[in-house]
Amino acid sequence: MTPHPRTDAPWGDQAATSKLAGSVRGPVLAAGDDGYDEERVRYQTFRPHAPALVVGAVDDEDVRLAVEFAAAHGLPVGVQATGHSPALPARTGVLISTRRMNEVRIDPASRTARVGAGVTWQQVVTAAARHGLAPLSGSAPHVGAVAYTLGGGLGLLARRFGYAADHVRQISAVTVDGRLREIDADHEPELFWALRGGRDNFGIVTGMDVGLVPVERLYGGALYFDGSLAEEVMNAWLDWTTGVPEEMTSSLALVPLPDLPSLPPPLRGRYVVHVRIAFLGEAGEGERLVAPLRALGPRLADTVRILPYTESGTIHNDPVPPAGYSGTNAMLSGLDADAVRRVLSLTGPDAPVTSIVEVRQLGGAMGRAPEPANSVGNRNAAYLLAVLNRVTPETADTVQTAHTRLTDTLAPLTTGRSLNFLYGAHATPDQVAMAYSPDDYRRLQRLKAVWDPANLLRHNHNIPPADAPR
Template sequence: MESLKRALAGSLHQPGDPGYSALATPWNLAVQTTPAAVVEAANAQDVVEAVRFAAANGLPVAVQATGHGIASDLAGALLVHTGRLDECTVDPAGWARTGAGTTWKAVLAAGAQHGLAGLSGSAPGVSVAGYTSGGGIGPMARTFGAASDRVRSLEVVTGDGQIRHVTAETEPELFWGLRGGKGSLGIITALEFDLLPLPVIYAGALFFGAESAADVVLAWSEWCPTLPPEATTSLALMQLPPLPGVPEQLGGKFTVAVRYVFTGSPDDGARWLAPIRAAGVPLIDAVQSMPSSLIGAVHSDPEDALPVQEASCLLASFPAEGAQTLLRAVGPESNSPQLLVEIRQFGGALSKEPDVASALCHRDAGFGLYSVGVAAPPALPGIAAHAAGLSRAMADWSFGGSLPNFSAGAGAAGFAGSYTQEVLARLAGLAGHYDPEALFRLGQVPAR
């Protein structure tokens, strides 16, 4: 460890050192991590040094920036923290270069100065690199596809200790696998990607009370198939606690939120949204024209770390019968322990393969079902059991599988479920080539 410390421009933190706990703690506080040490990388060469040291000493390697993808205890691992790799360069011509620690929030703010938007997720506080490596399916996915489809190039440190500049022309196989393969092929240190000339969107959320839940959920299931690709929407059944920052109309109550982003004109956006506005009397109607840089306000996902239990699955469809089943399982009379159960509509541009193929699978799923429960860790297994029951209840409309960015807590089985057998075998072959010592064997990696 002392030899590694001397080789770094950044810092090395071992158990008991100041800073170790803060850097090793993931966003999900229910996961207790105990890495052997944390490398706080100051540049890409620090990542190279960490990977080479791990290979020489038989240590597995993990990586985190914001910590949203960490789901194991990392016992004995060398954790590479990339938060200081926070480069953010936006070119007015319509592209950006970011470091591994840069968040979408920074990109959106920088792009707004030039009328440009990026394909961030619902929570812009996550890193661009981690989100994009899992495909990146966000609140404009039906219009513009996945974030990984917009990548121009990546810089990555592979398991053989090499730093590589990866494009579709220079290393086509690695370019394919890094876009959707999550952390299975190396540690991304920087990437370049296209932005969109989209300064304004018509977006926000409508919130309804428990008395309107059935009408709104059924209306949403009938409304989704009518929508054009300019619209991306999701439905959330929520039980938010009465905490500071939670609107009084929502705190401590069962509510239904319809999230909506429309990339065309505000008048057209309002016209398409009219059936939902008419489905009940909104407690809050926050759908309006807004700068695209404020897209995080649509979902208002929490940024502070929490102890959570997450689960997800994909649906082929969400008909009226599915809506009624969902209401029985997690509606206002269900006594559900989930903080939130959300259904996101897919389709549109997302269902089309990009010009340069990637490892992102299941593009033809109709919807994604996602649940999150928040509680002290002893109560989380009960929440997990309930989520499993919800998945079984919705089995008649199941698509099968999952998505990489929603499978962090599902281990190897969850990772495998994010891909077809053909893609999983191809990823495993690439991992065997670029990571011969299986350094990245923790978390979301293909078995080999």
């Protein structure tokens, strides 16, 4: 492939823009146009994308034409559906909005879902449930299925079934040469390996086939404890995770809840410990497994029960309204009592910046390479610790400094980063590189040099081509 000239200059070729607008079915919008802000500002409202042009794609051909246009003019390209895991914001170039590409098709015989680039997990969950099936969706049903999966996809059933990326069977993607390619283990296998874990660095995905699992219900929900028990509950939960089966996927969050009428009175305005439970097994066995956690102290709320998978989003109860936020993460070999104290001192109610912190147990099927293999890294990690804060222009630098201080103190236990939990200014190429082993990262860079040598696909969690500076 011949590299196109690279430019970050503002775009001002109205004739070329008009020609593109006359070719695609969806809208082509520039700053000041009606609908421009609606397309570029999705879930993340802090420092959102502000590209020269937004193409609201409605089908594969719109994506192909948008990529072909950008490549012909040497313009960088980004893609966005729901905007839950943004990297550094685009300030020029072309942003392809895929939210209109929201078709879901279920094949119950092969236990497969075909999901368009703009589909949310809730759509897949609802459609699959009609056939007694479930996708390997995450904690928030309103997250886009494709970007989540391409970044790995650490879901509610992950310890039993692995990462969502491990269950991708076929991908349709437009590469920077303007071709729509059908990619699987037999057709462009190296590209198939790279996309499943490398997100949108190698092509703009328009749809994919993902495997479903025969799950209709689970034993799950939440245990809420007062924040005064944070250290005790966190240490007990960490000890408890060492003995649970792979059918148990759980996490623990330290959350400063706002004083809002929408929250139940026992939780309103409190700093809480939120233990999240998702168990694939009999209710009686689930009760037995959860009993030691319930015995830790009085619960502010206890919602753990048998629930249909269609209600699995209530386990984490992630907020739905768009917000401005910043966050990062560390994948860890372990956590001990000393590390727990340091985490609480740096993020708890008495810290200069009180943060939302979540620790997810990994291992199980996530620790085993799938067949065919993919580029999802850090499979040897035992836990993922993620930190998140709401931010404004006035607080962003202070919050980022606090997050960096936390990841620095966890460095001796850190095996790497998780791509899907690197947000905004934290999503630098150096941090992205930590999502992979050194050998896999070099392989990804070599593939990037083949498929996108000019790094036009760079408004993302960017992997520069081999020999390009990071």
